[in-house]
Amino acid sequence: MTHKTLAQRLDDSVRWTGTAATVAKPRHRRPQRWWSTLAIVVATAGLVVAIGWPALRWPGYAVLMAAFSIANFMPIFGPLKPWGGTEPIDERERAIRANAFLIALSVVSFVAVVGMWGAVATSAFGNWDGATLRLAIVDLAFYIAALYSALPTCVASWVERRLPDEDD
Amino acid sequence: MHNRIALFRAEYGLTRKALAEAVGVNPQTVGYLERGDYKPSLELAMKIAEQFGVAVEHLFSFTPFEPVADTLRRAGDR
Numbered sequence: 161m162t163h164k165t166l167a168q169r170l171d172d173s174v175r176w177t178g179t180a181a182t183v184a185k186p187r188h189r190r191p192q193r194w195w196s197t198l199a200i201v202v203a204t205a206g207l208v209v210a211i212g213w214p215a216l217r218w219p220g221y222a223v224l225m226a227a228f229s230i231a232n233f234m235p236i237f238g239p240l241k242p243w244g245g246t247e248p249i250d251e252r253e254r255a256i257r258a259n260a261f262l263i264a265l266s267v268v269s270f271v272a273v274v275g276m277w278g279a280v281a282t283s284a285f286g287n288w289d290g291a292t293l294r295l296a297i298v299d300l301a302f303y304i305a306a307l308y309s310a311l312p313t314c315v316a317s318w319v320e321r322r323l324p325d326e327d328d
Numbered sequence: 329m330h331n332r333i334a335l336f337r338a339e340y341g342l343t344r345k346a347l348a349e350a351v352g353v354n355p356q357t358v359g360y361l362e363r364g365d366y367k368p369s370l371e372l373a374m375k376i377a378e379q380f381g382v383a384v385e386h387l388f389s390f391t392p393f394e395p396v397a398d399t400l401r402r403a404g405d406r
Contacts, residue, residue: 250352251369251371251372252354252360
């Protein structure tokens with residue numbers, strides 16, 4: 161009979177859950193063309209409705225949050241491996257990721273600047289109160305976060321056509 | 329950039345996965361290289377050439393490679 165240390169028993173308990181084996185498996189990444197595009201389109205629609213039609217603020221916000229939720233899955237299942245992750249990445253994948261993030265971050269920066277100035281200008285001309293402006297900024301923040309999650313995947317998925325997995 | 333990776337790989341009986349593992353890239357990258365859709369770094373090009381035991385210019389070229397049939401025909405004429 162072997163005597164296991166506490167650390168070994170803890171290791172065994174983790175292995176017993178199956179989590180360790182699941183994490184060790186290579187992740188099946190695929191282009192997410194339609195899901196990422198859907199997330200961006202729906203988020204844009206939600207933002208426009210939430211800010212443009214005050215009576216529909218909460219339905220618009222709900223749509224925006226649904227799109228934000230979809231967008232959050234894009235880095236997990238999309239073709240781009242995360243920065244600083246443990247998944248092995250080669251030079252082509254690194255180049256695709258750099259290109260996709262360069263485009264996406266340019267768009268995100270542009271949207272952030274235009275959105276902030278747009279919100280300030282609209283609040284001034286539309287006589288918004290402080291609460292309305294705060295809600296608009298919250299909507300904008302979620303929209304930018306959705307773009308940040310979905311846009312790199314969207315760019316990479318549309319630019320790169322995945323080759324069949326089967327060898328030869 | 330033109331290359332003869334697929335030709336060498338077939339000659340050596342290597343799968344894309346085996347070549348990819350040997351040079352430390354994703355099998356998809358080997359596929360993109362063979363199709364000419366990705367231009368490798370000098371390091372990767374040299375690793376692949378080393379794998380086949382040839383000089384890098386035997387694998388990669390700025391001009392299209394002569395078809396194998398022409399090479400064989402010429403060799404037969406000698």
